Amino acid sequence: MPMILSAQFANFLRIISAIKTLQYRLTYMEAFSPNPPDWTKIATHADGFCCPSCHANSTAATAAWINRRSPIFLENRKRKWQEFYHCECGKAWWGWSNDRTPNEFADRTPYNSEDSDLDYDSFFGYF
Numbered sequence: 053m054p055m056i057l058s059a060q061f062a063n064f065l066r067i068i069s070a071i072k073t074l075q076y077r078l079t080y081m082e083a084f085s086p087n088p089p090d091w092t093k094i095a096t097h098a099d100g101f102c103c104p105s106c107h108a109n110s111t112a113a114t115a116a117w118i119n120r121r122s123p124i125f126l127e128n129r130k131r132k133w134q135e136f137y138h139c140e141c142g143k144a145w146w147g148w149s150n151d152r153t154p155n156e157f158a159d160r161t162p163y164n165s166e167d168s169d170l171d172y173d174s175f176f177g178y179f
Contacts, residue, residue, distance in 0.1 A: 083116045092117055092136045095144035101151045105143040110152065113137035118149075126150075 098104045103112075110116070115138035123131040132150040139145065 083118050084120065085117065086121065088119065088136070089115065089117055089138075091115065091138050091144045092146070095136050095146045098145040098147045101147045101153060103137070103139040103141060103143055103145055105145075106139060106141040108139055108141065110135070110137050110147075112140055114140050124148075 096104060100107075102109050117136040119134040119136065123133050125131055130150075132148050134146050135149050135152070136144065136146040
């Protein structure tokens with residue numbers, strides 16, 4: 053009987069720890085807030101789009117903030133922003149949004165309804 057209780061108690065502690073971690077991430081993940089968090093003041097610019105200390109990528113960050121107040125305009129009316137990350141190792145760093153490595157959706161062509169050969173009536177006729 054004591055072994056079952058100790059295993060259940062250990063499982064309960066793991067669940068509580070996961071909930072606390074999730075609450076921490078939800079509390080401090082204010083990426084689109086207009087005001088920068090305090091930890092952005094000590095952030096350093098990263099050469100590659102990863103933590104300069106432990107080389108973790110941006111998905112491993114415990115907090116993020118995007119400086120959308122002052123975008124930099126590039127050719128063809130494109131913009132880039134400063135993206136700030138607080139790494140799980142404790143280091144704060146930032147990089148330009150256009151330096152981020154492309155994701156799995158980057159090579160897809162954007163859908164344009166004017167150029168499409170999809171017939172609206174035949175598509176929605178099945179529903």
